[in-house]
Amino acid sequence: MKAELVTLDDRFSAIAGDEYLERLYDAGRWLEGPVYIPAWRSLVFSDIPNDRLLRWDEESGQVSVFRAPSGNVNGNTLDTHGRLISCSQGNRQVVRTEYDGSLTVLASHLGGSRLNSPNDVVVKRDGSIWFTDPPYGITSNYEGHRAEQEVGGCHVYRISPDGELTVVADDFVRPNGLAFSRDETQLYVVDTPEKHIRRFDVKDDGLTGGEVFAPCTAGRFDGIRLDAEGRVWAATHEGVHVFDADGTLLGKLLLPDVVSNLCFGGPKRNRLFVTATTSVWSWLITTDGARPPYDHG
Template sequence: MNPEIDDLLPGRLLRRPGPPRAAENFPGVRIESGRLAEVLAPDAPLWVLHEGAIHAEGPAWQASHRRLLFSDVPNRRVNAWYEEDGRVESVIDPAWFPNGNAVAADGSVYHCEHGRRCISRSAPDLRGGPEPIVTHYEGRRLNAPNDVAIAPDGSVWFTDPVFGIVMPAQGALAEPELAHRSLYRFDPASGALARMADFEQPNGVALSPDGRTVYVTDTSRALGEAPGGVPGTRHHVEAFTLGTEGVLPDRRFFCSPPKGNPDGLAVDARGWVWCSAADGVHVWSADQQYLGCIPIAETVCNVCFGGSGGRRLFIAASTRLLAIDLRGG
């Protein structure tokens, strides 16, 4: 350690300890079904936990440390909001343009890295930094892993579109080595990597509580946001039923938000799908009934459930980290 150099290093604190504030001009939850009213009060406040990100992404609740991890992709950071006092710190800084994060049962954290184009893993305390664990498929480098989810059996599911290698603010420009954009399943115990399904541009991924249904957003239309990019046509969520042989035989359209592209999504204990969009978070039941919306005047990038009671929905909304609490019971 060099004291002279250490004195020049930046601090980690991004938000001082203190309670959250209620979001101004929040119009309230839009209820389309009484089923949602039983879970989420129409007048529930929307809490602002952090402001000042460039592109907040990948929220993941780490119960072992009572903190919410989330990425700020262009700032090359993984940050943490702490439940005990509301402070926010950068906990991996610098990082390799991190996007999605997921916490395994043992508290270890999986990351999607645009910069190193890999899936990496950190120890629960995040010391030592993320170590790449999935970098290639059949000898060819991955595109730019975007989102990741942990199945009940411990397998790691992740999407691999090209956004991180065509949008310089989210990574670095590069030519893809793979001819496909796919969803993968990685088994940490055996090291086996399986290509499960192909898409135009897979984005968010989530699994039902029993691990039998896999949800993936395909958002090739977002390629129009890349410099010189040509948008595709896909902007919806697909659902798959996991077969007995570990394949995905039942592929079907599930939903599409009315505005913007679906990005990240989360599935609650009821099997309801909470999906991000340009105008907030939209909610569908497992049987595809539209239940309502949490309107937000900022593009929502990803969501997750967490908090000590498990009843808080965390919302990564571009420049802010937000949260809303579900009813008890």
């Protein structure tokens, strides 16, 4: 499909890539959580209602089931050792896939109360894991299991390197996608019903600030990622919106379906992978994704 771009600022022209988008897969129900795994040259992504993780192989172009059932996994990322970290909405847990394929539960309760349904997750270079916990997985049986909310709110959490779980932000309606700035001094967090992205300052093991960084002008925001120049790439109902670090909306990549999430991958991190309703799209671009925490170079 030909890439449909909307340029709103001349700075957007510096990142435009291929003239065409590639559809890598089109048989999902609601796809989410793409993460590129360099060691496998593969993209792993979630099909939440179908309760499975799928894997697209870069060499063959084939898609296979990576794990089913998955616990209605939503967001995924890699930790500082390249291990898969996943938000299991159905099981109300954050889990790590070990090298032998076994699962380790990293977070499931705050005190004696079960988490809502962990949604999206990022890892800091110090090994801490930060995630959002809206109730999407417990409001119905569609992408989880209907249940009562036990935690008094929808928070942003931090798991310390030694495993301690703490609330770092508790003033969200439904926090969703999140991403660190390149130097990890700031954390961007989506509040989906509020239709905006907020930006916090990272202080030791917590957050301060939280002003609105950018409003959504096309439905609602979902997942977000940063590129190597500090620009914010955000999933919206009409496609991907790209913001400069100063909050200016530079341009848009329009897609035919509602976009849920995105990530950078490929050997040079210059391939954008986008999950959009039933499909996974790929776009080779002229910028690179931000250096991930497992890259110690």
